[in-house]
Amino acid sequence: MLIFADHPAPSLNRYQKNTMRILSILHFEVWSFLCVLGGMIVYRLLTRQIDMGGIFARKDGSEAASPERIQLLLSTLGLSVQYLGQVWHTPDGKMPEISRDWLMVFGGSSGIYVGVKALTMFAGKGTNQERIR
Amino acid sequence: MSAFLMTMNSGLMTVCGYIVCGFVGAIGATILWYIWTDKIDLCGVLNEVNGTASMSRLQLLIFTFVIAVSFFELVEKGTMSGGGLPDIPNGVLTLLGISASTYAVGKGISYSRTEGVTSPRERTEALDTRTKGATEAAAANTNPVVLAKEAIVMNEPKQD
Structure with a gap:
């Protein structure tokens, strides 16, 4: 009885007890699945079985680090941590709203990423080795 | 009964x-x-067609986990407080919309250029092959022996 350990209910009948037991099993299964899956992905990222090569590099052939990708990753991580914190502190089962400020930050960050990518690809900005050759 | x-x-x-x-x-x-x-x-879960990892794919992976964990946590809290499935607020939908749009536009840009669908190594190899071929062709055209052989072949009377 994982979820309901803090709320003992001695007056429950057999059917209700069975239902709670089933919910506890489902709770355990889903959390185990998410944790093990997340752990496996993190493990493979750390051991480079999932290749992250070139994730911060420009795709124009120069292989230089691109600041717009780094800021997009930072804003994604920041928003994710902030939202998980909100969810953790929510007392009821309502999904917390994301503030307008965070949406603007994230929208701006994504806009910068896409804008610089389009500029690099179409306008020849950057150091495309093939074009130089 | x-x-x-x-x-x-x-x-x-x-x-x-x-x-x-x-x-x-x-x-x-x-x-x-x-x-x-x-x-x-899962080795190529973050990879593009050109073999390099994609920032937008990593972002989508992170958000998938965040939304999955959040939703399950809230369903559990809602079940304990007697509620049902939680409503998804507009802010979360906007966030997912921005993320998906970024991904789609990024893919559109990548697929519209050669750099987006080929790796640097493939491009270098293709360029080397092209250069080598052009050099060989130029050398063949200026080689007097080859030119003489071509002239003989062209001047030969036809059998039929």
Whole structure:
């Protein structure tokens, strides 16, 4: 009885007890699945079985680090941590709203990423080795 | 009679509940086992067609986990407080919309250029092959022996 350990209910009948037991099993299964899956992905990222090569590099052939990708990753991580914190502190089962400020930050960050990518690809900005050759 | 039917009904519901538990557990365990034994290959989960990792794919992976964990946590809290599935607020939908749009526009840009669909190594090899071919062709055209052979072939009378 994982979820309901803090709320003992001695007056429950057999059917209700069975239902709670089933919910506890489902709770355990889903959390185990998410944790093990997340752990496996993190493990493979750390051991480079999932290749992250070139994730911060420009795709124009120069292989230089691109600041717009780094800021997009930072804003994604920041928003994710902030939202998980909100969810953790929510007392009821309502999904917390994301503030307008965070949406603007994230929208701006994504806009910068896409804008610089389009500029690099179409306008020849950057150091495309093939074009130089 | 009605008490018997209610008992039967609750017993049936309990059995169904355990069957659902077993089914969900079996699916989860199978997926995890297949991933662990590389039958489900995650090596290229972040890779683009040109072989490099993609920032927008990583972003989508992070958000998938964040939304999955949040949703399950809130469903659990809602179940304890007597509520049902949580409503998804507009802010979350906007966030997912921005993320998906970024991904789609990024893919559009990548696929519209050669750099987006070929790796630097492939491009270098193609360029080398092209240069080598052009050099060989130029050398063949200026080689007097080759030119003489071509002239002989052209001046030969036809057999028929």
